[in-house]
Amino acid sequence: MNFTLSRRQVLAGGSAVLAAVTTGLIRPKSASAAHSRIVLRVERDLGNLDPGNRSGPVEANVLFACMQGLVGFKPGSTEWRLDAAEEIKQVSDTEIDFKLRPGIVFSGGYGPLTAEDVKFSFERFTKADAAGKKVAFADDWSALDHVEVTGPLEGKIILKSAAPALWVITLPDGSGRIMSKKAFEALGDKISSTVVGSGPYVLKEWKPREQFVLAANPDYKGPISGHFQEVVAKPIKEQKTSDIAFKAGEIDFESIDPVDKKAFSELPGTSVLDLPGIDYVWFGPNIEKKPFDDLRVRQALRLAVDVDAILAAAYGGLFPRANAIIAPNMLGYWAAAPVYKRDVDAAKKLLADAGLASGFKTTLTCLSDAKYQAIAAVIQANVADVGIEVQIDTLDAGAYWALGEKDGSKVLELSLVEYPGKFDPGFNMQWFTTAQVGLWNWQRWKSKEFDDLLDLGAKTTDVAQRNDIYIKAQKLMDESAAFVWVTHNVNTFASKRWLKPGVLPNGNNWLYTNFEEA
Secondary structure: OOOOOHHHHHHOOOOOOOEEEOOOOEOOOOOOHHHOEEEEEEOOOOOOOOHHHOOOHHHHHHHHHHOOEOEEEOOOOOOEEEOOEEEEEEEEOOEEEEEEOOOOEOHHHOOEOOHHHHHHHHHHHHOOOOOOOOOOOHHHHOOEEEEEEEEOOEEEEEEOOOOOOHHHHHOOOHHHEOOOHHHHHHHHHHHHOOOOOOOOEEEEEEEOOOEEEEEEOOOOOOOEOOOOOEEEEEEOOOHHHHHHHHHOOOOOEEEEOHHHHHHHHOOOOEEEEEEEOOOEEEEEEOOOOOOOOOHHHHHHHHHHOOHHHHHHHHHOOOOOEOOOOOOOOOOOOOOOOOOOOOOHHHHHHHHHHOOOOOOEEEEEEEEOOHHHHHHHHHHHHHHHOOOEEEEEEEEOHHHHHHHHOOOHHHHOOEEEEEEOOOOOHHHHHHHHOHHHOOOOOOOOOOOHHHHHHHHHHHHOOOHHHHHHHHHHHHHHHHHHOOOEEEEOOEEEEEEEOOEEOOEOOOOOOEOHHHOEEO
16 A cells, blocks of 8 residues: 555645545435444543644544544545535645635534634644643644635635645644634633534543444534444453454454454454554663663664564564564655664673673563563563663553653653554654654654754655655664664454444544445
8 A cells, every 4th residue: 555645746746736626515325224323442542632632543533523624534545535625725835725615513502614713723733822832733734834814714824835744644634623713712621522523423422431422413514424323432441352342242343453363254244454554663762861871772772672573472473573663655664774683792792882791770661551561571581681671660551641741751761652653754753853852752862963854854845855855864763773663563453244444544543434334
């Protein structure tokens, strides 16, 4: 599957125009009496539902269903289609004009969706709050200068520079959702747990740790209607518990361990879907902490670990090895990235050269999940052979991800991390800039050259040049020895045979509107 998009290639021409006008609405399919609702398993409960500060894909998937963007993703694709916009066109590298559909209204009695709401929704990514803090996903709109309102339903998005990734990771994605300015001002902090949107569904119910329910929005006026009256999502952390619920008919769709693919495909009335992942799993040191401030120690750590043994122990040997951050078939994939094989003697020599021939003690922090604990156990055993004694500190999801707030990561020594990937390399790499130290750059690695490359890549429209820029940036990450890459994941799903899942190519994002009867 190739993530170098045709629309992005059109953008590479610089003066190309991206224009589309609807030829008719996509009419809703009426759900049968037997299947008016679907029940899905999600791996965790909802967190922050503010589009700018969303916690991850689980929240983004709800926002896709309940809030409109000017455009949205096409089913099963990285390309976009019109949503709240009746018309949108890129008239130059730095100007995108839009016209909204008439008659769109927000849920909760918050009135019509206007160009002023678009302006508010996008510009808030560029402005810090009273404490000087920007929203978590501010970089998605880093190229935005301002939105000019030219009429109640019309406006212009004015950019500071060309931004080819805008059509991939921003406008159709979570950061492109249109909020009600009126609702935001009225709700205050409650915006993180309330969804006011104009989309095909509304968040009807949320029982923490039990389930959340999306119901068809009776006031929806857009082109992308859902196929079911209700979508019920149950947060089930343990895979075995989820598998039991699926086999008992309590849920209709779940992600499964790829090792169980054959067993599930043999279940009556069950279909299995496989997608290659674009996520990135790695572990690495906090390079501000001694002795990891010494490059030789980081290099020794990298050589002491057997990544292939990790893949065998934690992933059943079914997941591909990652040698850099960008997955195959994505723009910026570094095919020639070094493959570091375990070399105990070389690791010991590096430690001796660093004055640590007798080794040292450290702590590895990871999620309290069986998969991550298996990875940590291999790391622990491997590095013990070179004299590094590792204590494993497992945290529940709440405590673990809180390390991304208020400079919590500064206490870390070693951390094992997994981030969900998006369809553009700039998004996947943005978390490792200097500005992200104290937030999501847990290795606390700083490189002005890396930061400058990412800035350049964000505004370069030539596809080949962008590809080279992101490979150069990955070489800098490799030279730092601050990252030991593990895998890009494989996404495997089990579904009732009557259900056609609406999964996007990254596997993490689901379009609830596009789950339909097969």
